[in-house]
Amino acid sequence: MIDTHAHIYASEFDQDRDEVVQRALDAGIEHILLPNIDLDSIEPMLATEAAYPQVCRSMMGLHPCYVDANVDQTLDTIHSWFDKHNFIAVGEIGIDLYWDKTYRKEQEHAFITQLNWAKEMDLPVVIHTRDSIEETLALLRSEQNGDLCGVFHCFGGTIEEAKAINDLGFHLGLGGVSTFKNSGMDKVIPELDLSKVILETDCPYLAPVPHRGKRNEPAYTELVLKRIADLTELSSKKVAQITTNNAKSLFSL
Known part of the structure; x- marks a missing residue:
């Protein structure tokens, strides 16, 4: 398996990161992909x-929740890192209209700017959407000129949204939300095109059942x-094989 979205560099793991990585390896995790969020x-x-050079691979991007009035200056610094x-990817980028809509225009500007980097560098993008799937799809x-690819991470939407995402050439990242009883994903997952699905945790957030509410x-x-x-x-083996091959192909692992 590949955990395609994990923040194991976060302070929540400072006390036991070695053990966390070892448990991942013991569980059959081959790679842990690390999305950037801010400076x-x-x-x-x-x-x-x-x-952990054999296991971890980094992405570079500016998360929408960390976009503010200094967006251009921040983007210049982020871009210089390439x-x-x-x-392996431009991420984590996107639109978040859940917490605060103050910088919505700046978020859209940052998103489009980073999509253009991805086109120029021929890299996939890792997209964060919260209360913003329609807005994100419109952008x-x-x-999309045929060169963009990537994943809508932490997907918890409808079958129609999944199809719209796939039609644009994008994958769906499935994580802990898929195990939540009230998420509606029990109806959505059987209808998905598994050739466009990858696995993720988004740890330390969104731990799956039975660990819901604890550190992921x-x-x-x-x-x-x-x-x-x-x-x-x-079979679990078949799903692991499909999703791992999808992740390896998408991120050129």
Whole structure:
């Protein structure tokens, strides 16, 4: 398995990161992919990648929740990192209208700017959407020239939204939300095109059942895998094989 979205560089893991990585390896995790969020996360993210070079791979991007009035200055710094380090994706980028809509225009500007980087560098994008799937899809449709690919991470939407995302050439990242009883994902997952699905945790957030509400970690990818296997009536081995191949192909691993 590959955990395609994990913040194991976060301070929540400072006391036991070695053990967390070891549990992931013991559970059958081959790679843990690290999305950047802001300027402060770069150093711990790269240090984590350096500590586990066979396992961890980093991305570079500006998360919408960290967009503010200084967006252009921040984007310049983020962009400069692509000349200094080999990143597997532009991420985590997107639109978040859940917490605060103050910088909505700046969020859209940052999103489009980073989509253009991805086109120029031929990299996939990792997209964060919260209360913003339609807005994000509209922007993507205007920017998709056939060169954009990537994933809508932490997908918890409808079958129609999943199809719209796939039609644009994008994957769906399934994580802990897939195991929540009230998420409606039990109806959605059996209808998904598994050739466009990858696994993730978004740890330390959104731990799957039965750990819901506690700290999430990459080893719990297995619980997401089992949920998808149960709902699609496929073997865990088959779902692991499909989703791992999808992730390797998408991120050129």
